[in-house]
Amino acid sequence: MIGNIRKLLAASLALLASIMLVLSASSPALAQGKTLTVRFYDDPAGFDPANIFRIENENLAFNIFSGLTTYDGETGEIIPDLATSWETTDNKTWTFKLREGVTFHKDYGDFTAADVIYSFNRVKDPATASPYASELSGIASMEAPDPYTLIIELDAPNGNFLHTVANYHQGQIVSQKAIEDAGDQVRWQPIGTGPYYLDSIDVSSQIVLKRHEGYYKGPAPIETIVFNIIKDEATATIALRNGEVDLVMRSNKEENLEVLEAEGFTMNSVKDYAVVIGVLNPEFEPFANSLVRKAMAHAVDYASITQAISPSLTQPHNSMLLPWMDVYTDDIPTYEYDPEKAKALLVEAGYPDGFTFKNLGTSAQGVTELQQFQIDFLSQVGINMEMELVDTPTFNQRRNAGEFDMASRLLPAVNPDMILFSFLHPDNMVPNGLNGARYDNPEVTTLLETARAEPDKEEAFEMYKKVQQIVAEEAAYLPTYSNNVFWPGKSEVTGVHINYLAQVNFYDVDIAE
Amino acid sequence: MAEYTAKKLVQMLITVLGVITLVFFTLRLIPGDAASAMAGDTLSGEALQALRDQMGLDEPLLNQYLGFLRDLVTVDLGETITTRISIAELLLRALPITLSIALATIFLSIAISIPLGTLAAFMAHKGRNWLDNGLTGAAMIIDLMPSFWMALVLLLIFSLGLGWFPASGQLNWSDPWALTLRLALPVIVLSLSQVATLARITRTAVLEVLNEDYVRTARSLGWSELRVLFRHALKNAALPIATVVGLSFGNLLGGTVIVEFIFTIPGVGNLLIAGINSRDYQLVQTLIVFYALLFVVINFATDLIYKTLDPRVQF
Numbered sequence: 001m002i003g004n005i006r007k008l009l010a011a012s013l014a015l016l017a018s019i020m021l022v023l024s025a026s027s028p029a030l031a032q033g034k035t036l037t038v039r040f041y042d043d044p045a046g047f048d049p050a051n052i053f054r055i056e057n058e059n060l061a062f063n064i065f066s067g068l069t070t071y072d073g074e075t076g077e078i079i080p081d082l083a084t085s086w087e088t089t090d091n092k093t094w095t096f097k098l099r100e101g102v103t104f105h106k107d108y109g110d111f112t113a114a115d116v117i118y119s120f121n122r123v124k125d126p127a128t129a130s131p132y133a134s135e136l137s138g139i140a141s142m143e144a145p146d147p148y149t150l151i152i153e154l155d156a157p158n159g160n161f162l163h164t165v166a167n168y169h170q171g172q173i174v175s176q177k178a179i180e181d182a183g184d185q186v187r188w189q190p191i192g193t194g195p196y197y198l199d200s201i202d203v204s205s206q207i208v209l210k211r212h213e214g215y216y217k218g219p220a221p222i223e224t225i226v227f228n229i230i231k232d233e234a235t236a237t238i239a240l241r242n243g244e245v246d247l248v249m250r251s252n253k254e255e256n257l258e259v260l261e262a263e264g265f266t267m268n269s270v271k272d273y274a275v276v277i278g279v280l281n282p283e284f285e286p287f288a289n290s291l292v293r294k295a296m297a298h299a300v301d302y303a304s305i306t307q308a309i310s311p312s313l314t315q316p317h318n319s320m321l322l323p324w325m326d327v328y329t330d331d332i333p334t335y336e337y338d339p340e341k342a343k344a345l346l347v348e349a350g351y352p353d354g355f356t357f358k359n360l361g362t363s364a365q366g367v368t369e370l371q372q373f374q375i376d377f378l379s380q381v382g383i384n385m386e387m388e389l390v391d392t393p394t395f396n397q398r399r400n401a402g403e404f405d406m407a408s409r410l411l412p413a414v415n416p417d418m419i420l421f422s423f424l425h426p427d428n429m430v431p432n433g434l435n436g437a438r439y440d441n442p443e444v445t446t447l448l449e450t451a452r453a454e455p456d457k458e459e460a461f462e463m464y465k466k467v468q469q470i471v472a473e474e475a476a477y478l479p480t481y482s483n484n485v486f487w488p489g490k491s492e493v494t495g496v497h498i499n500y501l502a503q504v505n506f507y508d509v510d511i512a513e
Numbered sequence: 514m515a516e517y518t519a520k521k522l523v524q525m526l527i528t529v530l531g532v533i534t535l536v537f538f539t540l541r542l543i544p545g546d547a548a549s550a551m552a553g554d555t556l557s558g559e560a561l562q563a564l565r566d567q568m569g570l571d572e573p574l575l576n577q578y579l580g581f582l583r584d585l586v587t588v589d590l591g592e593t594i595t596t597r598i599s600i601a602e603l604l605l606r607a608l609p610i611t612l613s614i615a616l617a618t619i620f621l622s623i624a625i626s627i628p629l630g631t632l633a634a635f636m637a638h639k640g641r642n643w644l645d646n647g648l649t650g651a652a653m654i655i656d657l658m659p660s661f662w663m664a665l666v667l668l669l670i671f672s673l674g675l676g677w678f679p680a681s682g683q684l685n686w687s688d689p690w691a692l693t694l695r696l697a698l699p700v701i702v703l704s705l706s707q708v709a710t711l712a713r714i715t716r717t718a719v720l721e722v723l724n725e726d727y728v729r730t731a732r733s734l735g736w737s738e739l740r741v742l743f744r745h746a747l748k749n750a751a752l753p754i755a756t757v758v759g760l761s762f763g764n765l766l767g768g769t770v771i772v773e774f775i776f777t778i779p780g781v782g783n784l785l786i787a788g789i790n791s792r793d794y795q796l797v798q799t800l801i802v803f804y805a806l807l808f809v810v811i812n813f814a815t816d817l818i819y820k821t822l823d824p825r826v827q828f
Contacts, residue, residue, distance in 0.1 A: 039681075043787045045596055129567040184597060203598060204607065204779035204787070206683055230681045230777045234665055238673050239681040391543070393550035393792045400549065400561060 033223030034511055036493065039236045039248040040227035043204055046187025049172035050123045050130040055502055056249060062503045063209065065174070065192035067167035068096055068116065071414065073497035073505045076324055078162050082111065082173060082193065091157035091455045098148040103214040105197035108175045113144035118176045132170035157453035159460055163415035168501060195220045195507040205229055221510040240265065240488060246511070247489035247496065254310040260488045268487040270498040272322045275411045278478035279436040284357060284405040291349035293475035297335035298342040300377040306481050309369045317482035319468060320423065324500060325416040327464035332472040342381040354382025360404040363389040402430030414500050420467055421448055423477065439476045521816060525809045532805040533585070536798050537578055546570050547594045550792040568594045581798065593796045600799050603784055610684060611780035615765050617700045622707035623758065630715025631747055638723045645716065652709035660768060664702045664775040671698060681777050699772040707761055714757045718750035752823055759815030763808045
């Protein structure tokens with residue numbers, strides 16, 4: 001018997017040793033030069049701009065690809081990228097002058113107007129199954145009179161077209177040859193013109209970017225960026241404090257932020273990144289009544305809640321748009337915390353004894369502290385909020401289908417026109433789109449359509465302003481709070497400017513000696 | 514023995530087929546699919562449908578099921594739905610990592626728990642119960658601590674506080690020392706609960722044997738206590754211990770899922786979590802079948818070892 005066990009032991013050890021030997025041959029060796037190590041928080045799902053989804057993947061794509069325009073890292077404004085200039089007289093015909101001398105990664109040649117036409121057509125092609133096809137669907141034709149001039153004709157005027165062609169999803173420019181060479185592995189072989197190229201990837205452990213020596217602004221200061229995949233928040237915080245990583249891509253826990261701030265790490269952040277809104281389904285009878293919706297808005301004190309739960313990560317907010325957006329206005333009706341008024345509104349609406357509704361949430365998050373407060377505040381005016389917890393994919397599915405009394409949504413988009421159109425236009429009513437409140441107000445619909453076509457910025461602004469006022473007056477959606485994004489890092493790491501897409505242009509990042 | 518082995522093999526096959534069927538259909542009963550998991554906050558309507566078509570989610574269920582069986586028989590694990598990476602490739606990368614952790618844990622726990630349990634039994638036999646009580650108490654406390662919590666506490670103490678072990682980083686197979694440091698904490702977390710269980714089982718089994726006639730005979734022959742304990746008592750107590758080691762290997766595979774997540778180790782457990790989160794049916798069902806196979810094979814091996822250890826055992 002002892003002999004058998006001994007044999008088993010020896011065999012297992014031999015197996016282990018041989019496994020280690022095989023794997024040792026494939027370990028990567030890092031090159032010389034400045035190296036930045038960044039925490040990446042999930043398994044990468046690929047970097048094909050036409051099909052990219054999750055924000056952490058978008059962050060890499062943002063540095064690998066370029067668009068005709070991009071967002072300034074510090075101000076968030078639209079600035080030239082592959083297009084050096086553009087002109088339009090009617091928001092319908094857009095003429096772009098393209099940058100010369102731009103090269104694709106890995107010897108994929110020079111960038112020209114043909115690449116833009118190919119990239120946009122690829123997104124529009126149903127065979128690509130790009131979720132962003134609709135964003136480019138307004139393009140009627142594209143032509144290139146010479147390799148560095150591009151004329152885009154739209155079906156209808158769109159004053160926000162520069163957002164559409166920015167360095168984001170559908171706007172990122174790919175190389176036809178690279179796409180064809182990669183076949184069905186496009187998402188893992190991204191070739192762009194950005195400051196960094198994808199050097200190697202181990203899907204469940206590490207991604208390595210190397211600087212593009214031929215980048216049109218010159219090579220980036222950091223030669224190698226290593227993204228270590230660390231999913232657990234607490235582990236990521238320890239890794240930064242241990243010096244295992246230089247920068248943490250997104251830290252989402254208030255307590256971790258407090259610890260890191262106290263220890264002197266740089267708390268790189270962007271404020272008002274996105275709004276969280278409550279979506280009330282009017283098929284649930286009380287919510288069809290705007291007095292009830294207003295009562296809901298008056299009943300909860302979001303200022304105290306955000307202050308109590310996560311003062312760094314959130315602040316109360318009462319609009320669907322954010323202050324940094326070019327058509328934002330704060331000249332709208334607001335709903336201060338006033339439980340007495342809420343009760344009075346409920347009586348007026350015909351619900352003197354309140355009512356009970358279900359709030360759809362994910363079991364992954366459980367009942368959050370915020371929701372516990374909401375339950376408590378609402379109960380004080382007689383409204384009984386019950387939580388209905390389902391897992392994330394179910395949550396997404398039901399939310400998209402509009403099967404809920406109340407659900408919440410994050411509105412992350414730099415293009416305010418897109419937010420308003422998606423949530424207020426009847427064409428986008430669930431399940432066709434994001435308009436979960438089934439909002440349909442002909443006046444707002446007309447204003448939205450006219451504003452989009454209006455070439456005069458001042459006049460367009462007046463229309464967007466009117467839309468925001470009407471929507472707030474009717475309490476179509478319930479804005480609750482806006483959130484902030486943090487990338488804590490070592491103090492030597494400079495130039496981490498998080499834009500309003502929660503992305504960082506690593507071209508600006510450096511490590512002080 | 515041959516007939517016994519054949520009978521067991523057939524049983525194994527039926528079990529695995531049952532697991533495959535159950536997993537396949539249960540996965541699809543859960544609402545939400547890979548497309549809606551990816552959809553997040555912005556995708557809906559036609560775009561979502563296009564994605565669903567592209568992922569092959571709208572194929573009739575029976576076709577999908579038969580396709581999956583065919584793939585398994587031809588050992589073609591296919592690609593994940595969401596990332597289009599070969600599952601065989603993912604598994605081949607992740608498997609050595611998870612197995613290393615599991616085997617290291619098993620060796621470490623056996624090396625600690627069997628002498629410890631034997632000693633506790635011996636002391637108890639002699640009427641000195643402090644080690645026995647201490648062991649039972651410690652085992653109870655460890656069993657009460659969730660492993661994700663224990664993992665974080667150990668990280669705080671040994672990684673952040675003392676700086677002995679890294680909390681993250683690549684698994685560097687060419688540097689055995691770095692690799693050992695990287696895997697030490699997960700192995701310790703898993704071993705703690707294994708040791709707690711195994712030591713108690715060993716202690717009970719050995720204590721029972723110590724009261725048997727042949728042990729008394731051995732003692733009366735004037736053999737040393739150690740010789741009596743390890744040559745006679747432990748050898749006869751090996752049967753229940755072997756069973757528990759086999760079973761605990763199965764539990765261990767479950768435990769690795771959690772420690773791999775916390776210590777960010779790219780093993781099979783991490784793959785499984787990622788697959789579940791993204792509703793990647795192909796990945797999840799393949800991994801579960803793999804776990805089931807492993808479990809069944811380990812049970813089979815345990816049965817064979819059992820029979821080898823004690824030929825009197827009838828099935």
